[in-house]
Amino acid sequence: MADEREQLRNDAAARYDPAAIEQKWMERWAADPKLYAAEPATSKKPKYYVLEMLPYPSGQLHMGHVRNYAIGDALARQMWMRGYNVLHPMGWDAFGLPAENAALKNNTPPREWTVQNIAAMKRQFNRLGMGFDWATEVTTCMPEYYRWNQWFFLRMYEKGLAYRKKSKVNWCPECATVLANEQVVDGCCWRHEDTKVEQRDLVQWFLRITAYAEELLEGLEKLPGWPEKVRTMQRNWIGRSEGTEVDFFLEEQGTRERGSKGAERQRIRVFTTRVDTIFGATSVQLAPEHPLVATFTAEDAALKPKVDELIAQQKAARDAGDLGAIEKHGVATGRFAINPYNGERVPIWVANYILMDYGTGAIMSVPAHDERDFEFATKYGIEIRRVIKPISEGEGADALPFLSEDGVLVNSGEYDGLTCVQAQEKLQKAAARGAFGEAKVIFRLKDWGVSRQRYWGTPIPMVHCERDGVVPVPEDQLPVILPDNVEITQQGGSPLARVPEFVNTTCPKCGGPARRETDTMDTFVDSSWYFYRYTDAHNSRAPFDSDIAKYWFPIDQYIGGVEHAILHLIYSRFWTKVMRDLGLIRNDEPVDRLFTQGMVIKDGAKMSKSKGNVVSPDDMVARYGADSARMYSLFAAPPDRDLDWQEDGVAGVSRFLGRVWRIVTKYAAVARSAEASPQVSSKTQVGGALLRKLHQTIAKITQDFEGRWHFNTDVAAIMELVNEIQDAEPQMAAGEIPAPVVRELLRTLVLLLAPFAPFLAAELWEQLGEKGAILREPWPKSDPDLAKEDEIEIPAQINGKLVAVVRVAAGSDSKTLESAALADDKVKARIAGKTVVKIIVVPGRTVNLVVK
């Protein structure tokens, strides 16, 4: 037994034993808290802020995390080695519903559950060797952090950016709380894919993100370092639309001819992007929930059930997540509206395809030039009147049922003959003159509803006083502490409302009895500015020091999943603009470059518990070591593409690292015996070919880190290098390769490996006799002379087909290449008896003979 153990120990010394190596370095690194710390903002080094999205502390890292953080950590390590002042922090998005659900399930308080999970995940991060500076750790559920959420909320309240209003809100019965528009996916909750979101009327707190709609949209143009995909998604989400609002006059009952005068006349305001087609408007359509409809139904009892039916249809379609799919239905109200441009009297309808929450909830219907209006008019026999003539009188344009393209106006009175664009401008001016309309830009983006009727979140720092109404909590009374020991239930309404000690307070204004706001903030508030806090994580007087934030921002590289393309990334952009306007920071945008990595797939589906195809990082680490798991996640696919997880692949990477281990440890003594020597810059010696390969590899990886980020090919390049070194092993063993060359090869190999396999690199660095941290070692430089090939192979083609490969000196001119190709036997045989019409030579690339 003892012998066996002894044997194992000896084997471990000889063989690559990731468990032992990683344990050793984990302890060393833990004992050196400065290792991954950034230097202060006064540092002379150029700064580099690399950030991966902070995880929700579920208690378990998954492979998506491993991939995300392996990418960021590789970048951070390389930047450290390149001499940058690197900020590479980590934290926890620690508020949110799962903690409450866990509380229900296990009877553990959310705080306890969260704190335990954080500890567990931190262990996993350290086990994986992630180079985070834990001194700047941010945990969003701590009062030291969330007090600043409250502080920001008060600032926004002062500026009118936070406000309360009654509104229809998205209610998830499962979460028993409100959701933001951004959190509703296909009519269902983003957390509960099978739970339909209900509409409820509630008084809610909102943040006026729409005040920044225009800037949020324009700012996208100034983010070339963001994926086009993300910018497009945000552009669509903001949904800017230029058009015109026009008032149709409501024809009063029984006063059809006279009408009352000007301003007193009731109006229906419609929004249109095609005011140029207004002479073709043959009806006005109202959303079923339009306020005017209520007055109509009040006067006409028969109308009410029909309108209710339309509302029900809309609701059903919304629940199904597909408003576009319902058949168009409508009902004529019997009322009429007057087109302000020509005085024409058109019927007013209520229709289920008109949405109350977009535009004005009312449209002018132009069946001849809008597909939806056409469909509706056809169904109900409403007049279809052409008012646009296509410019290109193409085949059968007139035969088309409707024409949505631009053209020239007809049947439009004084506007006839104008182009659509000209007409829009003129009609807008006329509307403004006549005070019955104006040019208008509207957005699809809505204000951000941040109230949540849940416990585990930031308390909204407001007080309700019977005398003074809504009163903000004074700044010096922050934070409003979230009480512990709150009973969590599945019923609706905020759990905080059932905690008298929390609810009952005094009014800051009058000192009388008052009730605290019991809603908490959406957790996306927490993640909207957390990355600023990292720069000054322990500041107790301000969210962060402005000067420090000015030094670090914007974030140079942000890395995370594309699923945050809208929610998190638009809220953080908004928050940044607010903070800028508060004078806290100087940057307009939080993130300079954004990288969205692909998903981790297994057996053709995204890894998920419900699919049962989850691979646990702990298992992988236990079986192959952290280095192998990390390196595989970089090797198996380029980081921006989906990664197909194959365990055999991890084993392969592990084998490779074992080869590196064997070679380096075997020749470490040779390397240690040598000094740095000019021999290593000569390639005319034994081992010169290896030096060439080495410098080519340095060049490739260095260049790749500059932005292309195809880490899979970088790992492949290191493998090629190791293969060549291994092929030269007989010479190494025979001592034919000079020791300084061996030293240079092994040292550099280990340096190149450092961003990808930090544990092994640290261990081998030490075995090579180095004392300092490999992270502090300068990144190797490629010598172009050494990297250059002396001889290259050039394909010789005939009529574009490969016939032979000829060897020539690197840098040979066209003449040399041409004659080399013509001298080749295979080429000679192929052109015998034929005429060479033309010879194309691309130096360094190819020779092609055009032969007849």
Add this chain to the structure above:
RNA sequence: GCCCGGAUGGCGAAAUUGGCAGACGCAGCGGACUUAAAAUCCGCAGACCCUAACCGGUCGUGGGGGUUCAAGUCCCCCUCUGGGCACCA
């Protein structure tokens, strides 16, 4: 319907500006070492045809057309697939 990706061996994938398609790895096959196995090392490996074998040939990057001396790469049309948006007036 609209807007983005993607499609390359049995599999994951490579291929700076158009210039040797399949680097690197996985799985596979053959061999060495071993009593044996594992581990490790060496070698083979797109498909098809020809050949006893060597040699050699043809085809080949989702499909069809085109530009070019030369196309995985550029242009046009189409198919499939992943994602986002969608009665947004």
